[in-house]
Amino acid sequence: MTLPAEHPVIPAPKIGVLLINLGTPDAPDAASVRRYLAEFLSDRRVVEIPPLLWQPILRGAILTTRPKKSAHAYQQVWTAEGSPLAVHTRATAQALGQALGDGVLVEWAMRYGNPAIGDRLKAMKAAGCDRILLAPLYPQYSGATTATANDAAFAALAKMRWQPAVRTLPPYHDDPAYIEALRHSIEGAIAALPFRPDALLASFHGMPERTLKLGDPYHCQSVKTARLLGEALALPVHMSFQSRFGRAKWLEPETEATLAGLVRDGVRNIAVATPGFSADCLETLEEIALRAKDAFLAAGGENFAYLPCLNASAEAITLYQRLIGRELSGWMD
């Protein structure tokens, strides 16, 4: 048997953590948004319509009109450092890397767009990670988020001759550490408001209703998070689903309809949190902090406050240290 002339240099083994979020365009212009939406909405975990039916609709009606509209929305929340989702996810990875110390390499990736999951996994392997925790940052599991993030990682692993060992972070919708992080963050944000909210609305990203009937746990896990949050906070907590997409029936109650209903019931001062999003993004900063606010005030509400996501806050880092430390403990002794 002939051995290769040069053996690969093998760095000292390390543990890796890959934080994964949904993905976002590279820039807030129509061409970048179109590229991003084409990848995102071609994912069969996201749109469960047979491609022969769906692709003509996507390439026709959707990708010719939506990119321009969405680019306009992205422009309203874009920062000097880039898309909020990417900025917060990167900051989270940096802060968590510092908290976990030298033996653990923390990286971040996006399911759609950049940095791509496969590229980051290859870089982590090259940096010597022989064990990698895949951590999709979705507290509530859904096929359209958690599962597709893991699928993309496994597809990249399928191309490696020498794979690292992997684990995946389970959903944490009812983990006491998550509820405590939310409680602390929400109470702090409310204490800094110039008004006292009558109630809190917890708004979760929606999903097609049929996914619930098909066994996706997302709806039930979101309802449980909202209930536990209600038990932890000293004010009434309502819940709803936002960000409808397409013609199918989506989960209810819908966020703007819920806000209008609360005004009819006498609520004038509202705080809105989005506990299903680990990082602020288009759906929280534009859809809720701007558009839902306008809708609430137009319906007769008086004070509206959007409370930020956990992002890279101290609460978030404490939470991820606990959730991730638990997964890594078997690899560390």
Ligand SMILES: C=CC1=C(C)c2cc3[nH]c(cc4nc(cc5[nH]c(cc1n2)c(C)c5CCC(=O)O)C(CCC(=O)O)=C4C)c(C)c3C=C
């Ligand atoms: C947090 C959980 C999320 C679930 C569940 C989810 C399901 C889901 N989303 C769409 C369609 C769109 N979502 C869009 C943006 C978007 N979605 C999430 C999270 C979840 N989506 C995030 C974090 C973001 C923000 C991305 C950013 O760049 O800031 C968009 C794009 C924006 C737009 O054009 O409106 C679409 C489209 C479907 C169809 C779906 C479930 C099947």
Ligand SMILES: [Fe+2]
């Ligand atoms: Fe979405």
Ligand SMILES: [Fe+2]
């Ligand atoms: Fe939206």
